[in-house]
Amino acid sequence: xxxxxxxxxxxxxxxxxxxxxxxxxxxxxxxxxxxxxxxxxxxxxxxxxxxxxxxxxxxxxxxxxxxxxxxxxxxxxxxxxxxxxxxxxxxxxxxxxxxxxxxxxxxxxxxxxxxxxxxxxxxxxxxxxxxxxxxxxxxxxxxxxxxxxxxxxxxxxxxxxxxxx
Numbered sequence: 784x785x786x787x788x789x790x791x792x793x794x795x796x797x798x799x800x801x802x803x804x805x806x807x808x809x810x811x812x813x814x815x816x817x818x819x820x821x822x823x824x825x826x827x828x829x830x831x832x833x834x835x836x837x838x839x840x841x842x843x844x845x846x847x848x849x850x851x852x853x854x855x856x857x858x859x860x861x862x863x864x865x866x867x868x869x870x871x872x873x874x875x876x877x878x879x880x881x882x883x884x885x886x887x888x889x890x891x892x893x894x895x896x897x898x899x900x901x902x903x904x905x906x907x908x909x910x911x912x913x914x915x916x917x918x919x920x921x922x923x924x925x926x927x928x929x930x931x932x933x934x935x936x937x938x939x940x941x942x943x944x945x946x947x948x
Contacts, residue, residue: 787811795821806818836861852915859947869943873902879894882894
């Protein structure tokens, strides 16, 4: 949709099949749309050149807090001053209260899929964003959160908008 409005859009993913699927759905917007295969912590984009960063369901796939923080730092590197960040990531409320993080990791757990993934509390999310010089604009929304004492049947998701300072 942004490319159709005339924005120059770069779609990045580590998965080639995901990029091919996106390319197939994006026919007709080629003049404003580029796809590239890249890891979240090494974006092929110039410093301070992006007005909008969309991290939709990607940072939760970081296998360690170091990779998560590198991805967040990379988003900050490419974001122009005042740029907007839209993020959609897993909430800690996805997991049972007694779930234990991977040893030595503050917010990486294996209980959801068997693979290490990032599950943040709201305060951890806001703090990590601030360390990368992003300030949350407005409330952090949380979707699919079950009542207290009930284990989620699927992912609980945070959605937030932040600004690069």
